Amino acid sequence: MFKGKSLAVLASVLVTVTCVVIYFEWRAVQEIPKSFVKLELKNLLQKGRHALLHRMIASGFHRAAAPAAAEPAAPAAAVEASRVALRGAGPAPAGEVSGLTASLAPHPSLSTGLPSFPTPREVRHASCLHDYEMSKWPRASLVIPYLNETWEHMSATVSSLVAHSPLELVDQILFIDDGNAPEWQHHEELLALHPKIRVHRNELRQGLIRAKVIGAAMIQSPVLIFMEPHCIVSRQWLEPLLEQLALARDHKTLVMPTLDIIPENNFNQYLPANHHIGGFDWTLSFGWKELIEKRNLSYVYPDPYPTPALSGGIFGIWKDNWEHMGTYDTNMTEWGGEHIEMSLRTWRCGGRILVVPCSRMGHVFRAKNPYVVHVPEVMKNTKRAALVWLDEHLEDYYKKVPYAKRIEAGDVSERIYLKKQLQCESMDWYIDNVYPELRAELSTKY
16 A cells, blocks of 8 residues: 555545646537637638628629629627627626537417527526616617518527517517518418518518518607618617617617527527627728737727617617708618618717627627628628719729729719718828728728
8 A cells, every 4th residue: 555655646646637637628618619619710711701702803793693692791709709808808707608609499488379499598697687768768660671582590589589678669570571572471470470570571672671671651659770680689689779779869879789690500509699890891891800808908898889880780770860960861772782781871970889898699600691682782882982982092992892893883973962062071080080991901901
């Protein structure tokens, strides 16, 4: 048997071996989510909304049209930072997600008669988890255009909205059927889900941009929430958005939730996204940029924070401001470019865009749209935004997209007149005061 020093040596060896084993097990566990993230989000990030435009730019725009374009890119730093930096400064949120992914389970309250839907675990910061004083908040309506959407996605979107929204403040959930074939219309199914659901049909496809304008014109509520039909909203997703809108006495604030990621190939998976700002380059292609903490060292998560650009079609806005600011450019067709134009118009004409981290929802980021997107139309939209808003920097756009000079974008005089009427600031003002990172890209090659 071991005695004295021999026993002490043996104990020391055992402790050392145990520590080594624990260390390598910990490394192995750490590597699993990293490898998963790199594999999963590498695919997502290659499928950004403007990935097709980048390929066109690289190839010189040889094709006249392509069958489809992709949706907004998944927030880039959901890759390495999702495990730790999601929360930013301050204590971890209640119900913190272990590792990268938050598994989803069927919502238990099926007594409502709603279809079941996957619900993510709580990933909000602890300071977001409280009751809200809603008595003085504005009422809202949701506008959701759809074309060739699956019933699985649409029913889950509606069920999560009904289950997790303060319906006493929601006037209606308006779906815009944008020229769907009969098998994709789902009218009866939608109307059966809740009395506040309405459906308007465009007999001919108008495109996402015009469908939103049509839907918004039918709404009487003080606040518009533009949504998409392939989302799972989290608990209290709407309250923080309405709270920020209520604080904007000039009604010139736009608000965005944090968009977490639901992979296209697994509707029951949920990847919490990071808190980046949205931006774009001189091709007017959107991308997720720096973490807000790196951009603003005094930022405290989860406070709302300004972002230079909207990521896409999910945001809240006062209806009077929507109309006063000129809605969308309805001479843009189908899809694409409208979120960049809206971003420039908002900031330069007296407004602001805030990301509200206490509002979260999962969004399906797809490889391509389930409907035809004509690439020349997307390019025309982008050029219209450039002609109206880039001012003295229009040539910087043409340097990145030289063949855009040959694209016929139509008459933009009405939008230029709107810019003058709103007394909007210059593009240089926007760069200096809102998005200084854009100036650094002037010297970079595409």
